Each structure stands twice: as C-alpha cells, then as structure tokens.
Amino acid sequence: MSQASNQFAGIQDFDDRAAELIDMRRHLHAHPELSFEEHETAAYVAERLERWGYEVTRNVGGLGVVGRLKQGDGGRSIAIRADMDALPIQEATGLPYASTTDGKMHACGHDGHTTMLLGAAEYLARTRHFNGVVNLVFQPAEEAGKVSGAQAMIADGLFERFPCDAIFGLHNHPGAPAGTFLMRAGPLMAAADTAVITIAGRGGHASRPHLTVDPIVVAANLVMTLQTVVARNVNPTETAVVTVGTIHGGTASNVIPESAEIAVSIRSFSTEVRGLLESRIRDIATSIAAAHGASVSIDYERGYPVVINSEEETAFATAVVRELVGEEKVGVCPMIPGSEDFAYFLEHKPGCFLRLGNGENSAILHSSKYDFNDDSLTTGAAMWARLAERFLSV
Template identity: 75%
Template sequence: MQQSNFASLADFEASKASLKEIRQHLHANPELSFEEEKTAAFVAEKLEAWGYEVTRGVGGHGVVGRLRVGQGNRSIAIRADMDALPIHEATGLPYASKAQGKMHACGHDGHTTMLLGAAEYLARTKNFEGTVNLIFQPAEEAGVPSGAQKMIDDGLFERFPCDAIFGLHNHPGAPAGSFLMRSGPLMASSDTVVITVRGKGGHASRPHLTIDPVMVSASLIMSLQTIVSRNVDPTETAVVTVGSIHGGEASNVIPESVTLTLSVRSFSPAVRDLLERRIRDLTATLAASYGATVEIDYQRGYPVVVNSADETEFATEVVNELVGAENVSVCPLIPGSEDFACFLEHKPGCFLRLGNGVDSAILHNPKYDFNDDSLAVGAAMWARLAERFLWRPR
C-alpha cells in the first residue's frame, strides 16, 4: 500500500465547512463533566448514521463507535474528550457559549469534532483491514475519579479490545496545524495534599501558653521547598506548590489549627513516590518538633502520561507524512496533567499535541477558542493513522 493511498489533507478540503459547523455547535452548547448527555447523544447519532456499531453509556456518558472492515485481526482505539469547564466565556464570538458559566475553554469541542471528521471518512472509504474503536470520553476535567478511569472500570478494554490507543490535545502557542511529539514521559502526574496542622490556641499576648499552628505552618511551607531542591535528582523534574493556607480569624487570637493545600507534580512514578514519602515524613517530623500534630490527606490524581516508544515512532511517521517534518517538533515536558494517562497504564499508545495558533489564548482562559484551521488537519491525521496502523503487518 503506497502512502498516496492513505488519507491526506486534500481529502478533507471539502469537509472544512461541515467540521467548522460541528465544532461551533459544540462550542455553543457546552456540558460539564458527568453532564455530557446531549453531547454524547449528538456524537452517537452521527456515528450510527455513518454505520458504526455504537455503545452508549460507557463509564457514564461515554460513547464508543466500532467499525470492522475485512478479516484483519488488528484493532486500534482513538480517544477524544467531550466535557467543558465551569468558566464564564469572554470571547464575544457569535457562537459563544449559550450556557451561563460554562464554556469549552480547553478545546474538547475541537477534539470531538476532529475525531468525528475522521469517523465519517473512515466509514465512507473503508481503506483498512481490522477494527477501529472510537472512544468519546466524558469527564476528563473532573479529577479523580475521571471519565477515563470510569470507562476502564466499566470494562472498556475488555468490551472493545485494541492493540494500541492514541489521543490528542491542542497546544496554544504552536502554529495551527503543526504537531508536537515526545516519546516517554510527556505530561506530569498531579497529586493534591491537604495538611491540617493542629496546635493549641490561645491569646496572642501569651504565645508561651500556646502551640502556634500559624508559625508551624510558616516553617513547614519553607521546608517543603527543600524537597525538590535537596531530595529530587537534579536531572529529574518535580513541583511542590503550596496553593492555599487558611487559619485564624482575628489578630489577637492564636488559632487551634491551620490548613494547607498542596499541588504536587512529577514525571516518573519513582519521583512521585519519593515526593509523597518526603512530604509525609518532613511534615510529621517538623510539626512534632514544635509540639504540634498533623493530619495529612494525600490524594493521588492523574498518573504520568507516558508515551510508548513504538507507538510514538509510528505516530511521528504519520504526521511527518501528512504535514511534512518541518511542521513537526519535539514537545517539551508539560507540567499539566491529563487522564489519558490512565489508558496508557493499560495499553501502549501515544498522546499527541496539535498546534492551536501562535496567538491562541492559553487553556482554561475565558478568551480561549479552538482554532478551526486545525480541524481538517486533525481529522486527516486520525484517518491516516488508523489506516496506516491497520495496514501494517502484525
């Protein structure tokens, strides 16, 4: 099979208007995590009309469209997320969100549209041998438990077997239609820690009769910053951020307790374990040295996104063929997190980044909008990747 026989950008030229219409419809009608009922129905109805075997309600509002062609025994899964964010839109666009306080500020409307565009093309051309599983996932933005984990718990990979899984996120700051690729760790794990420091309250004029949790917390905040600088290998990357501190009500009262919340991020399971161990040990020891006690609620969130080498090499070949190597670059490590990592803990695969424009607003911003110029590129990429994957010999 020659490269010219696989999906190309030219094959999606006529689809640009319809893709734009779908994307802007989804943008105007956002639904939050675990509320994606209408979005899921919209997706399912289109897949059914194109001849897919459609399963609804996978892990909540998840939709899986399956298409088998020929006798090939290879199978691929491609995922797009569907949920929006609780943000009031400030774009002023004619297709701006109709739902007060909700908007597609992360581009999931574009992700869903691109996979629908590929779905229509694959069903029409059937230029492959094997099975395509298209996963439209809810609740990526929800945190733990996320839509990915809920779909896995609902038997996603047992019900819809696949040899590998692929996903994509748009990338503000990179040229529209360009790709950023990286093998191995790509996006960080994200853990949340709630630390309650308990002391002995009293009058501010008699601190010797108290155990001041504010002073203990201040010392703890500074000490926590030594974990990355003195415990983590300098060649590794990690973040420990104290995002909030709450304690006390009045200047003349030493409170009974103070609560800190931390965001902890890393790019390897070993460093992730090290960070948890050191945060627990340092917090308990420091508090005890002042006579205080602590309660630690350590909440593990999304794991590290780790792209497998073979699948990343393959996906890189596909995007090089589609847009030219000059439009493909190495993606830097991204300290944000993504629940596609949950899928990659079960299956080999690759998570790609697609440029959203050099001047794009950042993700989760009220002025963000997905770049429609990337729609046909993303749809063509998914179609070509599926075709190439299912024509490769096992």
C-alpha cells in the first residue's frame, strides 16, 4: 500500500473501538423494530450523531435520520446510506443478545449496517480529514416492499434538502468470507414485481364438469405455461425469474369452484426484459383463460426497480476497498435476483451498492437463524470512513 493511501482511514484505526461497535450492534439486534416503526432506533442514531457534532434532521420520510457534517470549503458532497428496520420473524438463534420482542428480529443485518455507519460517523467527526460535506442517511423501511423508506425519503426532499454528488450503500453477503467485498458495475440486484391473477369460471358439481368452466384447470395450465416465458421469450443472454408462489381455489373435492387465484413473483435486470415479462404474462393469462371459456383479472404491481451501479462510482469504490483490504479480498459480485430499495436512490443520483462478506457459514438472509457477523464491523466502518475521506479529499 502506498504512503498516499496510508493517509486515509484503515481498519487498524477502529481496533480500539471494536468492543464498542459490537455492543452497539448487539443492542440494536436485541431491540428490533419493523418498517416505519423504528422510533427507538431512529432516536438512538440521532442522539449519537448529535453528540458527535452532526447537524441532525429527524423524521425525513417518516422516521429517517440524516446527519450532515461540513468540513472546510470543498464544494463536493457525498451521501452514505444505512437501513434500520427489522423483519417480522421469530428469532431462533438462542444468542444471549437475541431479540427481546416476540415475532421481530434483525434477520437481514440492518443492525450491522447501522452500526458500521455510526462507527464511521464517530471517526469522521473526530478526525475531520475531509473537505466538503458528508450526509449520512439512516433509512427506515427498506423491507416494506412497497412505498418503502427510500421512496418516502426521496418524496420528502432528501436530495433537495441534502444535496450530494453521489450516494453509496452496502449490504452484507452470507456465503462470502467476513471482511471481503463483492463489487459489480451496472445491474446488480433485480427488479421485483408481483402479479396476482384471478380466474373467473363457472362453478358446479364435480360430477358434471361439462356444465362448468373449471378455473382450477385454467390455473394449472397457466402455471405450466408461465414457465415458458423465461425459457422461450427472454434472450438466453439475459437473466429473469418467473415463479408462481401461491395457488388458491376450491373448498371441497366434489365442487368445481367459481374462481381460482395464483400469485407470481417476477424478477428482471433490465427495463426491456421487465416490460417483456409483464406483456407476456398478461397475454398468456388472458389467452389461456379465453381458450377455456373463462376470464381473468390481473393485478400487476411493479415493486423495487433494478439496482444499477454507475461505472465511475463503482470503479472509485472498488479502488477504495482494494486499498483497504487488499486485492485478494475484493471479488466480482454475481447478479442477485433479490431486490433492494436502494435502487430508487440510484435513479436520482450516481452511486454504488457494495456487498460485504458475512461469513462462509452464515445463515441465509431472512432466516430465523441469521446473525450479522461482528467480525465485519470494523472493516465496514473503516471502509465508509475511508470512502468519504477519499471522495472529499483535502
């Protein structure tokens, strides 16, 4: 590592605060709050930022907190985001710091994300080795699914009230070694859409199917035909997923019901494929129903868009993490079919969403056995501090 790179924050600068970061993370883990209910978490974050000298704005987009710190006369500004909400899952880790609230737990690592950014916040306020403006965005309701915290903060004027040249975010990555980073420019995480298809037939006695229009048969045909959308309509060089997650219809074996319903999860990585999937699903559902004498109504809801990392900011972030942990601990992230509302921020500002290893033996995200890996706390905090310093170099 060059002497120039040594002037910025390193992991060793956080060694003496490792225990404090662990205590902070485990406190947040033990006190999870669901989307748009993060009252105590937001207060916890805001109080610490105020103590360290940040200009703090609460209740941005509901319960969002933004900490602003200005140093020098530099004209550049950066935004760094951490999410704060937990999930409606009963924790089954048996850890001494497990959730104290039944039915709620930090099963996605947002407790760790918040802690790492708080660790960087304290360091930046204490050292002030940057020239410009740091905006630390603590976001509620990433898990909301629709009308999420990112959307709410943007609608509440996030980027007008706290201008920035670029925005950065991070998510932990189970399966990758702790302390390693996975990077990818361009599409990283999928758009997530949902279609609920209701089939209206004509019910009757199971012994007289010729007098009915059986919506169960229509649903069965539809489930199988939808599997051809990706296989036969999407370019093989593209990536997409169409999954029928639920099917409901009927109450008894000797009754043909009036209606049936299926719900479909749709994932894509480009605007063109996203549009193609919707078009084909609508056409197939309508055509199959008509072929059987039935009709359909389709509730097609577009969810989070594709997370698309900008080339320049991803190259910059990649250089920062390589300086921090070494070339051997930085890899290329595969495209991830999961979704993330950080995508909304990237529709307004250039930026990069990183992945930080949570351990090769980590439980998967949204599992009742999941826990954020405390070994990553100092690495993540140092990375955010260094990235801010480098972006706003004196």
